[in-house]
Amino acid sequence: MKIELFYTPGCEKCAHSKDSLKATAERLVPDLVWRELNALDELDYAVEVGVLTLPAMAINGELVFSSLPTPRQLRRELTKRIGKV
Amino acid sequence: MTLTIGKIASALKVSTDTLRYYEREGLIGPATKSRGGYRLYDHDAVRRVRFIKQAQHCGFTLTEIRALLDLRASDAACCRDVRRVALEKKLQLEAKIKAMRVMSKTLDRLIATCSDEGRRLDDCPILAAFDR
Numbered sequence: 001m002k003i004e005l006f007y008t009p010g011c012e013k014c015a016h017s018k019d020s021l022k023a024t025a026e027r028l029v030p031d032l033v034w035r036e037l038n039a040l041d042e043l044d045y046a047v048e049v050g051v052l053t054l055p056a057m058a059i060n061g062e063l064v065f066s067s068l069p070t071p072r073q074l075r076r077e078l079t080k081r082i083g084k085v
Numbered sequence: 086m087t088l089t090i091g092k093i094a095s096a097l098k099v100s101t102d103t104l105r106y107y108e109r110e111g112l113i114g115p116a117t118k119s120r121g122g123y124r125l126y127d128h129d130a131v132r133r134v135r136f137i138k139q140a141q142h143c144g145f146t147l148t149e150i151r152a153l154l155d156l157r158a159s160d161a162a163c164c165r166d167v168r169r170v171a172l173e174k175k176l177q178l179e180a181k182i183k184a185m186r187v188m189s190k191t192l193d194r195l196i197a198t199c200s201d202e203g204r205r206l207d208d209c210p211i212l213a214a215f216d217r
Contacts, residue, residue, distance in 0.1 A: 008172055010165040040172055047179040054169055054176075 001081070002033040004058045005068075006051050009038055014055045017068050021057075024071040028078045087125040090116065097134050104134065112137060112151060143171075144178050 003025050007014040018036065025032050039046045039054055046056075050063040057065040057074075064077060094101045104126075107113045113133045116124035133154065140150045153170060156162045198210040206212065 008165070008169045011169065039176065043175070043179060046176060047183055050180070052177050052180060053173050 001029045001031060001078075002035065002060050003029075004035045004037055004049070004061075005055060006037050006039045006042070006046050006049075006058070007055045008040070011055055013068060020071050021069070021074055024074050025078060028075065028082065087117065087127055088131065089119070090124040090126065093126055093131055093134065097131070097138065099134060099138070107134065107137065110147065110151075112147065112154065144174055149174070 005014065005018060005021070007018075022034050025034060037046070039051060049058045049061060051058070051066075053066050055068050056063060057069060059077070059081065065073070069077070088096075090101050090104050093099075094104055104113070105124075108115060108124075113130040114127065116126050116130070119125050136154065136157075137147070137150050140153060141147075145153065149170070153167065156166055156170070195211045195214055198214070
């Protein structure tokens with residue numbers, strides 16, 4: 001599973017939250033690919049995914065969170081997806 | 086220094102109605118009145134109208150411009166907050182451009198389906214495509 005965090009450099013919210021979000025994902029997803037993308041460097045891809053606000057999070061190329069989720073929200077989403085596999 | 090609404094309007098190429106609207110919406114400070122009853126605006130109002138116009142040229146709506154003006158006045162905000170807003174606006178514009186490209190390509194296909202300009206309207210493939 002691929003999780004992508006779109007951020008703007010200097011985003012304090014992202015810096016505070018990303019480690020706990022990544023740890024949450026690592027605990028739940030065995031084949032995790034975690035990517036942190038500077039939206040300005042990856043603008044075309046961000047548009048393709050549908051990112052309109054920052055920070056945002058996509059799972060397997062699908063925009064799932066248009067703002068940063070809490071670890072609990074992410075856990076719920078990942079559990080739902082793992083259950084479907 | 087104060088300026089009448091007419092002078093600001095002509096200097097900045099906006100209508101007086103627009104300036105009154107900005108004032109009603111709180112985007113520029115309230116005007117004082119001259120003895121003759123004319124609205125008078127100070128230098129800050131002129132600066133804010135310039136700001137609004139420039140931001141509109143970059144695609145910002147008045148609601149978004151209000152947020153930018155609030156950011157500018159905020160002690161807690163810094164340049165990266167403004168940069169994030171600008172980047173989000175760029176993402177929105179690029180998404181619109183992408184959607185419009187798709188529309189344009191769809192129109193290309195529809196135009197290509199209509200090769201006979203003299204055909205009756207009932208047989209028009211473009212109108213038929215919209216009916217589907």
